[in-house]
Amino acid sequence: xxxxxxxxxxxxxxxxxxxxxxxxxxxxxxxxxxxxxxxxxxxxxxxxxxxxxxxxxxxxxxxxxxxxxxxxxxxxxxxxxxxxxxxxxxxxxxxxxxxxxxxxxxxxxxxxxxxxxxxxxxxxxxxxxxxxxxxxxxxxxxxxxxxxxxxxxxxxxxxxxxxxxxxxxxxxxxxxxxxxxxxxxxxxxxxxxxxxxxxxxxxxxxxxxxxxxxxxxxxxxxxxxxxxxxxxxxxxxxxxxxxxxxxxxxxxxxxxxxxxxxxxxxxxxxxxxxxxxxxxxxxxxxxxxxxxxxxxxxxxxxxxxxxxx
Numbered sequence: 001x002x003x004x005x006x007x008x009x010x011x012x013x014x015x016x017x018x019x020x021x022x023x024x025x026x027x028x029x030x031x032x033x034x035x036x037x038x039x040x041x042x043x044x045x046x047x048x049x050x051x052x053x054x055x056x057x058x059x060x061x062x063x064x065x066x067x068x069x070x071x072x073x074x075x076x077x078x079x080x081x082x083x084x085x086x087x088x089x090x091x092x093x094x095x096x097x098x099x100x101x102x103x104x105x106x107x108x109x110x111x112x113x114x115x116x117x118x119x120x121x122x123x124x125x126x127x128x129x130x131x132x133x134x135x136x137x138x139x140x141x142x143x144x145x146x147x148x149x150x151x152x153x154x155x156x157x158x159x160x161x162x163x164x165x166x167x168x169x170x171x172x173x174x175x176x177x178x179x180x181x182x183x184x185x186x187x188x189x190x191x192x193x194x195x196x197x198x199x200x201x202x203x204x205x206x207x208x209x210x211x212x213x214x215x216x217x218x219x220x221x222x223x224x225x226x227x228x229x230x231x232x233x234x235x236x237x238x239x240x241x242x243x244x245x246x247x248x249x250x251x252x253x254x255x256x257x258x259x260x261x262x263x264x265x266x267x268x269x270x271x272x273x274x275x276x277x278x279x280x281x282x283x284x285x286x287x288x289x290x291x292x293x294x295x296x297x298x299x300x301x302x303x304x305x306x307x308x309x
Contacts, residue, residue: 003306005044005049005050006049006050007043007048007049007050007051008040008050010051010091010095010100011040011091013098014036014090014091014094015029015032015033015036017094018032018084025233031083031087032087032090033252035083035084035086035088036087036088036091038073038074039062039084039087039091039162040223042058042061042062042065043058044302046058048071048139048211051092051095051100051101052100052101052102054092054105055105055107056105056108057142058105059088059092059105059106059209060109061108061110062088063085063109063111064080064109066080066081066084066085067081067112078112078113081111081112082111082113082282083114085106085109085111085112086111088106088109089106089107089109089111091106092104092105092106092107093106093107100298111195113151120138120249120254120255120258121255121259121261121263122247122251122255124259124263126245126247127256127259127263128154129245129247130149130238130241130242130245130247130251130256131146131149131150131153131241132245133241133242133244133245134146134148134149134237134238134241136244138205139206140205140206140207140209140210141206141224142206143198143201143202143205143206143219143239144202144206144207144210144222144229146201147195147198147199147201147202147221147246148162148197148202148221148234148237149238149241150194150195150198150199151177151195151198151199152238152253152256152257152260153195153256153259153260153290154191154192154193154194154195154260155177155179155189155190155191155260155277156189156256156257156260156261156264156277156278157179157189157191157257158181158182158253158254158257159234159235159253159254160278161179161180161279162221162229162234162253162263163219163221163228163229163230163231163233163234164180164219164222165177165179165204165219165220165221166218166219167218167219167220168218170191170199170220171221172191172196172200175190175191175192175196176189176190176191177189177191179279182279182281183281185279187276187277187279189255189277199220204292205233207220207222209225210222211226211228212225212226213225214226215227216238221234231253234253235252235253238251238253238255238256239251239252240309249290252278255276257278258289261274261277261278261286261289262289264277265289265290271283271286271287271289271290272286274286
């Protein structure tokens with residue numbers, strides 16, 4: 001029977017602490033146990049079987065092994081390596097707090113940062129195909145779906161903001177819509193002609209029919225029972241339209257928000273104006289969309305310039 005090392009006993013103690021004191025889920029505990037098992041194997045290969053012998057260099061080398069792989073393991077993506085390091089850092093922090101280690105050997109080892117994912121935006125012609133595919137026939141649901149998608153793209157609203165809108169939030173005279181965003185922050189957004197026309201058609205020709213089935217909710221977008229449309233239903237609407245339009249990839253309501261921002265910047269809009277339209281607290285969040293346009297410039301350059309490659 002294999003001997004349990006002091007290091008492995010310490011790891012078991014941390015996992016028990018997470019289970020009993022912190023109420024960690026079985027799924028989390030299994031993931032941490034798997035990560036620590038690999039960590040223990042790495043340290044055993046260096047002849048280390050007690051936590052107090054671990055140095056910052058040992059942990060840094062372990063992180064490098066995670067990213068580069070070894071004879072027994074494939075290289076991990078930055079996100080997976082970062083998750084493993086959460087377990088390692090948590091374990092060493094626990095040892096220090098419990099007095100089982102004089103210093104936290106992992107404190108100065110930063111987990112890798114996953115590459116910043118660019119928002120998914122689709123070209124204008126695909127947006128138009130998507131919007132057209134939302135209008136199948138002249139039913140109340142069809143008019144509602146077109147109005148919803150026109151609004152999502154027309155003002156760059158989050159899906160939660162769109163389905164939370166009430167009729168009184170629309171002002172057709174000033175061509176604006178009042179949106180309540182994250183943190184209860186309100187913003188008034190300009191309503192373009194296409195979105196205004198789609199909303200007018202829905203409100204006059206479709207919403208009354210849907211409203212008769214409900215109990216008088218002030219919501220703009222109603223479901224077939226006359227209640228407020230849910231986020232999940234809005235998600236299903238755009239996926240159904242994308243399927244009818246035969247658009248590639250996975251589209252969501254956020255795709256239209258991303259496309260709204262990207263197309264504005266492509267058209268020359270100032271990033272701080274786009275920040276206000278999107279309701280971002282910091283311009284740093286909005287600046288990720290400028291990465292999309294730069295990437296598009298690179299792609300055009302690479303395929304068009306005779307000396308690009």
